[in-house]
Structures are given as structure tokens and as C-alpha cells.
Amino acid sequence: xxxxxxxxxxxxxxxxxxxxxxxxxxxxxxxxxxxxxxxxxxxxxxxxxxxxxxxxxxxxxxxxxxxxxxxxxxxxxxxxxxxxxxxxxxxxxxxxxxxxxxxxxxxxxxxxxxxxxxxxxxxxxxxxxxxxxxxxxxxxxxxxxxxxxxxxxxxxxxxxxxxxxxxxxxxxxxxxxxxxxxxxxxxxxxxxxxxxxxxxxxxxxxxxxxxxxxxxxxxxxxxxxx
Amino acid sequence: xxxxxxxxxxxxxxxxxxxxxxxxxxxxxxxxxxxxxxxxxxxxxxxxxxxxxxxxxxxxxxxxxxxxxxxxxxxxxxxxxxxxxxxxxxxxxxxxxxxxxxxxxxxxxxxxxxxxxxxxxxxxxxxxxxxxxxxxxxxxxxxxxxxxxxxxxxxxxxxxxxxxxxxxxxxxxxxxxxxxxxxxxxxxxxxxxxxxxxxxxxxxxxxxxxxxxxxxxxxxxxxxxxxxxxxxxxxxxxxxxxxxxxxxxxxxxxxxxxxxxxxxxxxxxxxxxxxxxxxxxxxxxxxxxxxxxxxxxxxxxxxxxxxxxxxxxxxxxxxxxxxxxxxxxxxxxxxxxxxxxxxxxxxxxxxxxxxxxxxxxxxxxxxxxxxxxxxxxxxxxxxxxxxxxxxxxxxxxxxxxxxxxxxxxxxxxxxxxxxxxxxxxxxxxxxxxxxxxxxxxxxxxxxxxxxxxxxxxxxxxxxxxxxxxxxxxxxxxxxxxxxxxxxxxxxxxxxxxxxxxxxxxxxxxxxxxxxxxxxxxxxxxxxxxxxxxxxxxxxxxxxxxxxxxxxxxxxxxxxxxxxxxxxxxxxxxxxxxxxxxxxxxxxxxxxxxxxxxxxxxxxxxxxxxxxxxxxxxxxxxxxxxxxxxxxxxxxxxxxxxxxxxxxxxxxxxxxxxxxxxxxxxxxxxxxxxxxxxxxxxxxxxxxxxxxxxxxxxxxxxxxxxxxxxxxxxxxxxxxxxxxxxxxxxxxxxxxxxxxxxxxxxxxxxxxxxxxxxx
Numbered sequence: 001x002x003x004x005x006x007x008x009x010x011x012x013x014x015x016x017x018x019x020x021x022x023x024x025x026x027x028x029x030x031x032x033x034x035x036x037x038x039x040x041x042x043x044x045x046x047x048x049x050x051x052x053x054x055x056x057x058x059x060x061x062x063x064x065x066x067x068x069x070x071x072x073x074x075x076x077x078x079x080x081x082x083x084x085x086x087x088x089x090x091x092x093x094x095x096x097x098x099x100x101x102x103x104x105x106x107x108x109x110x111x112x113x114x115x116x117x118x119x120x121x122x123x124x125x126x127x128x129x130x131x132x133x134x135x136x137x138x139x140x141x142x143x144x145x146x147x148x149x150x151x152x153x154x155x156x157x158x159x160x161x162x163x164x165x166x167x168x169x170x171x172x173x174x175x176x177x178x179x180x181x182x183x184x185x186x187x188x189x190x191x192x193x194x195x196x197x198x199x200x201x202x203x204x205x206x207x208x209x210x211x212x213x214x215x216x217x218x219x220x221x222x223x224x225x226x
Numbered sequence: 227x228x229x230x231x232x233x234x235x236x237x238x239x240x241x242x243x244x245x246x247x248x249x250x251x252x253x254x255x256x257x258x259x260x261x262x263x264x265x266x267x268x269x270x271x272x273x274x275x276x277x278x279x280x281x282x283x284x285x286x287x288x289x290x291x292x293x294x295x296x297x298x299x300x301x302x303x304x305x306x307x308x309x310x311x312x313x314x315x316x317x318x319x320x321x322x323x324x325x326x327x328x329x330x331x332x333x334x335x336x337x338x339x340x341x342x343x344x345x346x347x348x349x350x351x352x353x354x355x356x357x358x359x360x361x362x363x364x365x366x367x368x369x370x371x372x373x374x375x376x377x378x379x380x381x382x383x384x385x386x387x388x389x390x391x392x393x394x395x396x397x398x399x400x401x402x403x404x405x406x407x408x409x410x411x412x413x414x415x416x417x418x419x420x421x422x423x424x425x426x427x428x429x430x431x432x433x434x435x436x437x438x439x440x441x442x443x444x445x446x447x448x449x450x451x452x453x454x455x456x457x458x459x460x461x462x463x464x465x466x467x468x469x470x471x472x473x474x475x476x477x478x479x480x481x482x483x484x485x486x487x488x489x490x491x492x493x494x495x496x497x498x499x500x501x502x503x504x505x506x507x508x509x510x511x512x513x514x515x516x517x518x519x520x521x522x523x524x525x526x527x528x529x530x531x532x533x534x535x536x537x538x539x540x541x542x543x544x545x546x547x548x549x550x551x552x553x554x555x556x557x558x559x560x561x562x563x564x565x566x567x568x569x570x571x572x573x574x575x576x577x578x579x580x581x582x583x584x585x586x587x588x589x590x591x592x593x594x595x596x597x598x599x600x601x602x603x604x605x606x607x608x609x610x611x612x613x614x615x616x617x618x619x620x621x622x623x624x625x626x627x628x629x630x631x632x633x634x635x636x637x638x639x640x641x642x643x644x645x646x647x648x649x650x651x652x653x654x655x656x657x658x659x660x661x662x663x664x665x666x667x668x669x670x671x672x673x674x675x676x677x678x679x680x681x682x683x684x685x686x687x688x689x690x691x692x693x694x695x696x697x698x699x700x701x702x703x704x705x706x707x708x709x710x711x712x713x714x715x716x717x718x719x720x721x722x723x724x725x726x727x728x729x730x731x732x733x734x735x736x737x738x739x740x741x742x743x744x745x746x747x748x749x750x751x752x753x754x755x756x757x758x759x760x761x762x763x764x765x766x767x768x769x770x771x772x773x774x775x776x777x778x779x780x781x782x783x784x785x786x787x788x789x790x791x792x793x794x795x796x797x798x799x800x801x802x803x804x805x806x807x808x809x810x811x812x813x814x815x816x817x818x819x820x821x822x823x824x825x826x827x828x829x830x831x832x833x834x835x836x837x838x839x840x841x842x843x844x845x846x847x848x849x850x851x852x853x854x855x856x857x858x859x860x861x862x863x864x865x866x867x868x869x870x871x872x873x874x875x876x877x878x879x880x881x882x883x884x885x886x887x888x889x890x891x892x893x894x895x896x897x898x899x900x901x902x903x904x905x906x907x908x909x910x911x912x913x914x915x916x917x918x919x920x921x922x923x924x925x926x927x928x929x930x931x932x933x934x935x936x937x938x939x940x941x942x943x944x945x946x947x948x949x950x951x952x953x954x955x956x957x958x959x960x961x962x963x964x965x966x967x968x969x970x971x972x973x974x975x976x977x978x979x980x981x982x983x984x
Contacts, residue, residue, distance in 0.1 A: 014399030018674035055484025199671040
């Protein structure tokens, strides 16, 4: 058997088809979900993909967070369904308060697209068990509003509870506090990060590495073994 | 234009003596008289608006048409061409049932007036051309030219243009995979912002801009129509800038990439359900263009009710609605029983869609406002029968002196140390320096099919996941070469783009061009244009790559000073399996470096003559198109058969520039030996065309040499990928001359642009 992993398309989502491909390459079944539809079609997990939902108007992720699909998603994430937010998806998860903190514009004020070095800080979440803690990987990054911020207390709490899942190495591309690239919720089922693992799943394509594939194999193993 | 009383067709016929502001709208006196002659009466205000925008230089190609015909007349036989010149974009067969459409356009003038929006809407316009053909857009490229890199205005224009391209293209989810950035003082008041796009579809999905079938509905969908860009086509694109006139900012359109993304998705969904008979995007000249082109390309006429156009500003007059260049709008012709389904798809994507008219069985385009007829024209006279000018042209009197000022006679470096310094100065000069500060502001990963992106020789996109079929695109154009000799310069632009595509392993198939020139009213400029078109048409014929479409941008001049003639040529190629692509970066130490082609003393228009001597004179490098074709065949075969692991074309900056780029990208050094019969200076810095360097694994050395020998391509071993010295730092060493560490080269090559512009 395999797992059914939903990929939500909001108006302005860009990496929905890429994410479906990554899910498929990992061996799971991608299921397209539509933002106006509350029905999650009985998927086992959901990915909120990258893009500019609603044009990033108002604030990245701020409008998408109120979509009908998010009502169901927020409820199910709270009861343990695995959710991964990539880039705009991460922004939506913070707007929805499934993850703490917020994303501001990059400190250099430019869009930035690069192959980014990261360290996996937490290999125990639903989406990271195929990595090893401390592993260094390269994942493409591309965003305008990627500067992760939170108050000191929240940052200390995230650090203390091991909830910083990924950290930028060598170069902080956007001014994120404490070099944070991705975080997880307390239960480890909801993970958000700015870099794009779905763009690092095939040799030759994109960055030419497959460092992002373990996100999708991790969740598949977890769901199949559950 | 007065709004009361309404200038109806009836009113116009009854008031022949009313003076209309034809001059303000950019029409010449004889053009206005021609309109009166066609109609047999004076035009209404609305009709005048339509004729003025459609007969503008930008839309009608009135100065260039007589020359552009050569692209058709000299077109080589090509089985690959599915749709040629005249549609929104050309379409090429790339095999396995796939068709690819691509085109390059200019958005030069708007980008100077308002860099961000000008560049952004340039991307938006070219992308709509691609969707209008029925294709899903898969990539964009942006050939850009700015004034001197250290000029204060460049710091205003360039960051805005780059942010606009990124802001729009990134938000559409289109990888930006290629293009160029060139600096030259000649572009100071006239930056060139060209934008190209590629789309992919199945053969059966090709759509055309025509309205046929009486009773079919005309649906306008996308953004509401506002007051932006009114007169943009006629006034902005067809006049030179003049300091004395008021700011033209209001004539530049404002883009909304989010709306365009929705437009793409809902259009593709409508195509997939076969709901669309004909389709046209609204770009320059807005509704005037879309209605007259759809109607004139179809079998019947068209009736449009302008009151039904959704407006952003309810005070717009009918003339303004017809001329508005509001972005993110499309016009589809749909059979009556499919209208509901079409509207439902638009609603799903939150796109406003409105039936504004229908196809009639007559041959007139009739437009109504408040129940009265304000336009009654033969649409062909608007869309196709614009004026055609045989503008006078003459070889400028300074051309001989320019060519006699031979760059080969400039003082050359006298010592190895001086040569080393000049090389370092060259690789750090703005034109030769790394452009990653610019290209890192563009998303090149999105869609998950990018195989190669800048700074590779061509951008490459996978088309089919199963078979690995892919397409490659490169754009090139060297205004300095073209200034020295426009005929040769245009051919060199094609040769370089052709070579760049072949260097990555793809077979060149077809051409699109964006011809950027000064004022056609200057006979010297018109001569440059005529020569460049003749050169390009001849070269396309010889290389077997037809021109499928493109764009002409004239009036790129401020006062008397025209830009260098700048034909930008895009070549599209196909590769059977992207796994066989050849990258620029050196892959493995120990591999052998070969130079393919002949190196002559050719410094006219070179980067060396510009950077070291601030000189432009002499003749550009010679063109040998048969050699280019042979070189291309060798590079493609070597890629397919696994004989080379990296390759880089040689162009501006010569061999050393290519070696430095391959070394820095691969993080591996190189040891070079100056071949017999060449001096180090010529070897490193000449810009002879028809050349490339390749890195050959030792196991393939014999096979590769045999192939070149058998086909008669000169091949010279020039060194080896290897340059790690005792301290662990890699170097580029030219034996007997000098050594440069990769650290030193990287600082020089990558530091320049951020220092100037960040």
C-alpha cells in the first residue's frame, strides 16, 4: 500500500505540480486539493506548496489562511495529521498559527534564488526521519519574504524544545533570526521551511541534487508503517 | 476628444468638416487622409483611436515591413515549422507530438520611463502571446542592455528592470533560464529591455487568432479595463524622447502578475476542454487590436457592445476603452453552447469574463456604445492595410572611417605581467563579469524541469519526463559588431546563439528576433536596419533555421544619438534526452581541453578593445556559417555519444573568458599551453567566431579527435583541467605567461556588479 498525500492549489500557487511530482517520485500518491473545497479527500498528509497565493497581497499567506480548505486542514493538523509548508506554505502555516513566528521581507530587499546549504537540526519530525540529525544538505531557496522572526522567548523555546528543524549554513540568505530555515510544532507533525525540497528530487533537474527527496520518503515510511 | 455629443458613425457622416486630433494621436497627415479615403467619410473619434494605434510604428511595422519580407522570402525549407510569421508567436515541431512556441519582444521605451512596471509588463505581454497560441508557458529569458555600468541613471534603471522582471515572472511561476546583460554608453537614454518566452503544447492544441463562425460569442476575460497605457502604442513607441515634453509616466501600464497567473490557468483549462475557436491577447493597442485582428483573420465580421466591457474607471470614454492597454486581458471566440462552460471555468479561477460581442456573417467590424454605432470599418483596413513606408536609407558617411580605424593595430600588452593584468581587468569588467547578482533575483527552479539556466550557454527545459525530450534557447546580439558592420553583426548574433544552443548539446531549429534600432527617419539608421535584416535573413537561410516571428523596436534614440544597431537573435533547439546535455563547468581534473575552430587576429569590436582602449573600430570577426554548422554538428554528436563532459562557446572576451567561467563554475583550475603558430595575446583574447572549448575525458580522446578529423573541423589540444597547486588553491595557468588563482579570479569576476549596483 501507499500513502495519499494532498497538495493544495490556491490561486497563485506555483509549485503545486512540482510538489505532486516529488510525492510521486518518492512512491506516494499525490492528490490535488482545491482551496475552495473543504474536503481533504481523505488524504493521509498535506503539503502546502510554494508560490504567491493571492499574489502575496496584504501579506504573504495572510489571505490563503482563510480559504475553506484551511478550516479542515487546521482542525486535522491539530489532531495529528502531518502537514508540510514549503515557502509560501510555511508563511500560510504561521499566519494560521499552526507554527509560531512570522516571515518578513528579506533584509537585502531583493528576491533571492540560490542553492542553499542547510543543516538538519531535528531528524525526528514526521517529515525528516530519513535525514540524520546534523546532516548538511543543499536545497534550492527562492523567496521575497523569507526572513523568519519571532520574539526572543519564542526563539528560546524553539531552541530548547529542539523545534528548529533546519538552519542556514555558511550564508544567511534573508536575515532570518538565529539562521532559522525551518521549524516544527511541538508534536512534530507540522513542519514549515523556506527552502524548496521539491526542487531537489531528481539528478540533472534544478539544483541537480536529490537532497530534498527524504522529506517525501520520510512521510511515506511513517504513513505506511503506521 | 469630446464626450458630448457622441461621435457616432451617422454623426461623422453628417459633419465632414469636424477637425479631429489625428496629429496628437500620432498619425501623419497623409495617413489621416488615407483613413478618410478608406471610410469614404471622416472617421469617428473611436475609429480614429483604432486606426491611430493600429497604424503606429509599434503595431503596423510600417517602416520595417518592406525589409522584414525577406524572412519569408528567404526562409529555408524546414519540416519543423508548424506556424510561421504573422501569428502571436511561431510554432516549431520538436518531435514526439510536442510543439514549442517562442518569441522575443521589446519593452524598451516603457522600461526607461518606469523601469519596474515597464519590464514587468514586458514579461506579461510575451507570456500572453505564448498562451494565445494554446501553449503552457514553461520559461522566460531576458536580453537586457543598459547604459554605462557606472552611470548614475543605470543605478535607477537596472535595479528597477531586474526587480520588475523578477517580480512578475517569479510570481507567474516561470523559470528564468537565460538572456544577457550588456552595458554600453550608447544605451544610456535608451535601455533595451527585451523579453522572450517559450511554451509547450501538443500539436493538436495549437490555437490561432481568428474569429470564425457567425453567431460565435466574443468573450473578454481577465482584468477590468482602466485608463492605463492609453496611447502607449502610438505615442510611446513611435516617438523619440524629448526632454521638453511632459512626463510620459501615465502612458506606461501597470502589471498584476497574480491576475496573469489566473489567466494562464483558466485559459489552459478552457483549451483542454476544447472550448475555444480563436483567441487573442490584449497587448499594445488593447481592444482595438484584439477585435480587428480576430475579425480580419476570420471568415466573417464582428459586432461588439462596448458598454459590456468591465471597467475599472466608469468615466472612460469609448475611445479610451478601445485604446486602453490595461494588462492581463484576453479575448476568446467561443461557440454559443460552450459559453456557459467557459464562463464557469473563469469563475472557478475568479477571473472576470464577459460576452462583449459576436461574430457576424458580414465583413464589417461594428462597435456600439449606448446603442449607437461608433465604429463601422473593414477590420482588414485597421489590422493589415496600414501604411507601408519605403524609407530612404544610405550607408552613413562615417562608416568607412569607422572600419578603417583598425582595432588590430591598437597597442598590445608587451609583457606577460601586462597580459595578466589585462586579463584580470577584462574578466572583472562589467560586461564580462558574473551577472549572478542579477540572475539570482529570478526563480530558475520553478516547474521542476530546468536542466540548464544562466550562466550556461543556453537555457534548457525538459519537455517530457518519460523520454527526457528537451528544448534549449539562447539569445545573443553584439551591438558593437553590428555598428562596425550591420550585415555581419546580425549574422554573428545568429551564429553565436546557434553555437550556444549546440554547445549544450541541442540541435538548433528556429529563430525569433528582436531588432532594436534608432529612428527609421534617419537614413543611416535605416541602412543599418536594412543591412541587419538582409544579413540575418541570408544567414537563417544558410543555417536552415527559419525566423518564426519577432519584434522590431525603432526610435531607440535620444536626439541625434541612436543606439548601436542591436539585432538580438534567439535560437531554439531540441535535445532528445536532457541527460546528455553539456554544461559549462569543468567536471573532472585530468580531462583534456581542446579548442575547436580557427583563431585569427580579430579584435574589431572586441571586449579587449573596449575595456583596455575604450575603442570601437575596424571590422567585426569574420562569419563562416558552414563552419558554424559543422562545429554545431560536432558538439551535438560529442554530447550525444558522451565524448565531452563540458563545453563553452567562445565569444566576447575570447578564450580566456570562457576558461575562467568554466573554471569558476566547476571550482577546478586549468593549465593552458599556447598552441604553435599563435601568440599568447591572440590565443587568449581574439574573438574569432565559430569556436568552442571542450573538456574531453582521456578515455574519449582518440574517438573525439578521429571524429573531428574525419569531418574536417580544426581541433587543437590546449591544455588540461587541473590546476591545484601545493597550497591546495586551484589556478588558471597559461604556461610561460602567468598564473591566476581561482580565488583572485572569483573576487574579480563576481565582485564587480554588486559593487556597482547593490
